[in-house]
Amino acid sequence: MPFEICDLDYDGDCDNEDYIASIESLGKCSGEIVYNPLVDMDMDGCVDESDITEFFQVDSDNDGILELDDNCPNQRNGSSSGTCCRVSGKIPR
């Protein structure tokens, strides 16, 4: 499975940990250590809130729930709450 663009820690999904990693670069600009060019979607050299929003405007399982709100980003559950079935090959957290 190809890595999602918002999968900053390369664990195969876009979850809260990636979100936390992305907001660490919020307000940072090119040249600063925590600036992450991957998050700078409009590539203007600084990461602002619109970059973060756009970064997570993806719905990899196409269930209509954007990654950021989707409790199961790789599962078409169409819900942002409730029980997430275990994804095979992944260690449940």
Ligand SMILES: [Ca+2]
């Ligand atoms: Ca991830």
Ligand SMILES: [Ca+2]
């Ligand atoms: Ca930007």
Ligand SMILES: [Ca+2]
């Ligand atoms: Ca989804």
Ligand SMILES: [Ca+2]
């Ligand atoms: Ca889902």
